[in-house]
Amino acid sequence: DAGVIQSPRHEVTEMGQEVTLRCKPISGHDYLFWYRQTMMRGLELLIYFNNNVPIDDSGMPEDRFSAKMPNASFSTLKIQPSEPRDSAVYFCASSFTGEEKLFFGSGTQLSVL
């Protein structure tokens, strides 16, 4: 298995633009998580899905952030409009019921100028 696949690896955009981050979880996994990592705040859980349904989005910072999971093999995290303080590394992770660990993607480095 190729693991959790995130795209793009790097994204540079200007303030006010819409940004869409993509994630393909490992086949067969029923949990999907979006995390954000910054130097100041560390690794923060934004939202997670179970069987494509959002379960907890309490970590989503603002209404500018939205996440979807239209099917078991794809999820997006969208920021509209983006701001410089959104600059961070965004990780997607997946897992399955009964598994004790998360499988992380390589992350998307987002820079908002």
Place this chain on the structure above:
Amino acid sequence: SQELEQSPQSLIVQEGKNLTINCTSSKTLYGLYWYKQKYGEGLIFLMMLQKGGEEKSHEKITAKLDEKKQQSSLHITASQPSHAGIYLCGADKRNAGNMLTFGGGTRLMVKP
């Protein structure tokens, strides 16, 4: 919310030396996870501890969970450059399995 404090925040050691990283929780832990992150990459699972007093080892890395289940330590014996990276502890947020909150991380550098 579950607060996890890691110490030290960063560490530089000479190759061959032993080192310990600590993770302290403000609440009793349902499960404590250790992950390693290489610079510019995602997190890789190391170990998970659940029972008070539990200890697990993998190669030269040993993790322990105290009896009160509020503190964990990660010990590396005879460190090597390949051990360099960021070590993060994570806690099972609601005894819900794998929904984790993480500590701030410890950045480890190993000098050859």
